[in-house]
Amino acid sequence: MNWNWDVIVEYFPRLIDGVWVTLELIFLSGLFGLMLAVPLALMRASQSRWLRLLPFGYIFFFRGTPLLVQIFLIYYGASQFDAVRESVLWPILREPYWCAIIAFTLNTAAYSAELIRGAIQAIPKGELEAADAFGMSRWLKIRRIVLPRAFGIVLPAYGNELILMLKSSSLASTITLLDITGAARTIIARTYTPLEIFATAGVLYLTIAAIMIGCFRLLEMRLNRHQHYKMPTELSAVDPRLSD
Amino acid sequence: MKINKLMSAAALAALTAFGSTAAMAADKIRIATEGAYMPFNGMNEQGELIGFDVDIARALCAEMQAECEIVAQDWDGIIPGLMGRKYDAIIASMSITEERLRVVDFTDRYYSNVLAYVAPEGKDVDISKAGLEGKTIGAQRATIAGQYLEDNLADVANIKLYDTQDNAYLDLASGRLDVLLSDKFPAYDWLRTEDGKGFEFKGEDIDIDDKIAIAIRKGDPLKEKFNAAIKAIVEDGTYEEINARYFPFSIY
Numbered sequence: 001m002n003w004n005w006d007v008i009v010e011y012f013p014r015l016i017d018g019v020w021v022t023l024e025l026i027f028l029s030g031l032f033g034l035m036l037a038v039p040l041a042l043m044r045a046s047q048s049r050w051l052r053l054l055p056f057g058y059i060f061f062f063r064g065t066p067l068l069v070q071i072f073l074i075y076y077g078a079s080q081f082d083a084v085r086e087s088v089l090w091p092i093l094r095e096p097y098w099c100a101i102i103a104f105t106l107n108t109a110a111y112s113a114e115l116i117r118g119a120i121q122a123i124p125k126g127e128l129e130a131a132d133a134f135g136m137s138r139w140l141k142i143r144r145i146v147l148p149r150a151f152g153i154v155l156p157a158y159g160n161e162l163i164l165m166l167k168s169s170s171l172a173s174t175i176t177l178l179d180i181t182g183a184a185r186t187i188i189a190r191t192y193t194p195l196e197i198f199a200t201a202g203v204l205y206l207t208i209a210a211i212m213i214g215c216f217r218l219l220e221m222r223l224n225r226h227q228h229y230k231m232p233t234e235l236s237a238v239d240p241r242l243s244d
Numbered sequence: 245m246k247i248n249k250l251m252s253a254a255a256l257a258a259l260t261a262f263g264s265t266a267a268m269a270a271d272k273i274r275i276a277t278e279g280a281y282m283p284f285n286g287m288n289e290q291g292e293l294i295g296f297d298v299d300i301a302r303a304l305c306a307e308m309q310a311e312c313e314i315v316a317q318d319w320d321g322i323i324p325g326l327m328g329r330k331y332d333a334i335i336a337s338m339s340i341t342e343e344r345l346r347v348v349d350f351t352d353r354y355y356s357n358v359l360a361y362v363a364p365e366g367k368d369v370d371i372s373k374a375g376l377e378g379k380t381i382g383a384q385r386a387t388i389a390g391q392y393l394e395d396n397l398a399d400v401a402n403i404k405l406y407d408t409q410d411n412a413y414l415d416l417a418s419g420r421l422d423v424l425l426s427d428k429f430p431a432y433d434w435l436r437t438e439d440g441k442g443f444e445f446k447g448e449d450i451d452i453d454d455k456i457a458i459a460i461r462k463g464d465p466l467k468e469k470f471n472a473a474i475k476a477i478v479e480d481g482t483y484e485e486i487n488a489r490y491f492p493f494s495i496y
Contacts, residue, residue, distance in 0.1 A: 076411065079418035094420050096404075176382075176404040176415075185320060186405060189386030190394075192347045194324050 004193055008200050011187045015197075018183030019204055025097075025169045025179060029104035030162055036109035041116035041150075042142065055113065062110035067168050070107060075099040075175045100172040108165050115161060119154035120146055152223045159216035163209055170205075180204055272311045273466070274331035275301050279316035280408045283433040283490045284337040287316070299486045300354055300477075301335040307473040307482075319386055320407070323348060326461060333466060334459040337427070339388045349462050351470040353455035354483075355495040359389050360428040361446040362416065362435070369423055371447035376401050382412045382421040388454055389425045413439065429495055 040055045062070065078084045078093055092098045123146060131141045173182030184201040188194050221228075277285040277297050285295040293314050305312035317325050319336070326334055326348060339357060340350045363369045370376070377400040383389040385405035393403045404421065406412040413434060416424045424431075428449055434440040458474075460466045477483045478496065487494060 076414050076418075079414070079420065085419060094418070096420075174407055176406060186385060189320070189405075190343060190391065192323055192343060194321075 004196050007187075007191050007193045008196050011191070011197065012200070014178075014183050014187060015180060015200060015204060018178055018180040018201075019208070021172075021177060021182075022166070022169050022179040023208070025100055025104060025172055025177075026162065026166050029101050029108060030165065032101070032105040033108035033112055036105065037112035037116055038147070040109065040113035041120060042146075044113060044117040045120040058106075059110045059113060062107050063114070067103065067107050068171050068174065071100065071103045071171055071175060074103045096172075096175040096177050099175060100169075100177055104165060104169065104172075107168075108161065111161055112158060115154050115157045116150055119150040119157075122153050123149045152227075155216065155220050155223060159213065159220075162216075163212055166205065166209060166212065272313060273305065273308075273333060275305075275312055275314045275333045275335050276317040276322055276325060276331040277301070277314060277334070277336040278319045278322065280319070280410055281337055281430055284430060296355075296486065296490050297335045297337055299489070300483075303477050303482050303486060304335075304470060304473040307476050308469055310469075318407075319384070323459065326459060329461075332460065332464070333470070337430075337456050338459050339454045340457050341388070341391075344459065347462070348459045349464065349467055350457040350459055351467055352474055353457050353496075354474055355429075355456045357388070357452075357454040357456050358428045359392060359425055359450040359452060359454070360431060362424045362426060362431050362443050363422065363446045365442050365444045369446040371423075373397065373400060376423065378402070379422040380404060380420065381423045381425060382406060382415055383425045384409045384412055387427070388452060389427060392450070392452065393425055416443065429491065432491070 040059070043051045043055050044059075046052055074093075075096060078099075084090065084093060087093075093102075127145055127149065128141070131145045136144065169179060170181035172179045173185055176182070178186065180201050184197045188197050191197070277293060277295075279285055279287050279293055281295070281297075283295055285293060285297040288294050293316060298314060301312065301314055314335075315331055317331070317336075322334055322336060322338075323344065325331060334348075335354075337355075337357070338344070338350075340353070344350070361369065361371050373396070376397055380402045381393055381397065382404045383393050383406070385407060390403075390405050393401070397403065404415070406415070409426065409430060412421070412424055412426070415421045417439060423446070428445070431445070435443055435445070458470050460470070483496065484494075487496065
């Protein structure tokens, strides 16, 4: 095996261009996805049966079909219809970039909505009772108690979801986008050095994932700091056995 | 890297020695094709591989009196798969290029390819470099057409590369692409289908001295066997007969 460093050095700038596309994709769809997921989660956790059932079909579809199928349906599928091609949305839907963002947004929103619903339902009952005892209105309670508490609870799981999305974003390369994977495949098509280029791409994904994990760890430490228990040092002064 | 080179040369020699004895013992040739490049290779409703490449592969195997197994493999990974010994030859309308010659060997040609631009009928398309400025042009990734665009038009036009030729056609039909650059013969076939209605070739063909041949691993003795078989089927008229099934003109 000849490991070819030159090809990595020569094409590294093109892979870095891909890094920006990947980052844009996950940042924008993560943001839009979260904006969509919060109201959906509130509906899923609502007392009213109709509100609960409303987003069910959407979440069922997007959690139950492969992301690749969703991307193809939105990119190649929608463009088959004249109505779509003549609509005002065509300038957006004709761009692979926006099609990818739409697909990723809808996909991650479906997963995140269920995550957030779980978090909302995991809020200790006593805290909600306390809010009611204060006479908070429904929206005030949601704003001050439910969402901030749910946000803290959902963080570890949501960080996981974003990392999954980082990796799923490689599917954008199937609709001509030059994200990290797309750039890598285009380079390999020319150089026939899959090992070197895919290894480099893998390292780039790992680096992004490491940074994301670090950010979420920091955020968790900050937001959930009241939950971390540390044994007071005085206890071991009373009885050394307690420090074991 | 020098030691590595020496070691890999030794390993390669050992592998080829082993590989050829294994091939002789089994006497079964595994051939890869893509299966998404009609009329050269594709799948019918039963999921069987069909097309010009497949017919040629069968004719060559019959000529060599060898047992063959034809498998479908995605284009992107078709050369790595050959090098990884998943199969012994690629008969998938592959052009001989300098880059590919660095990693694989090629037999003599079994047809010659030219490139052509495709765009909607009636649309005035100037295929000179100045005329294509600012246009969105598509081609399949990892093909001669894709490479031609990257080498010649990357600075003036917006180039989009697709995983399969079918996806490129879809985007030409949806209007996302202004122009498509493609190997001429498969495009000729597509233009005659229902989907290809309303599109036509634009301008002159681009002759890029593009010879289509069978790829095998470097140093594989299969090369001579295939060369002899290609010569034989061209001479005895089998080739002409297969050619006529697909095109009214010779593509050799």
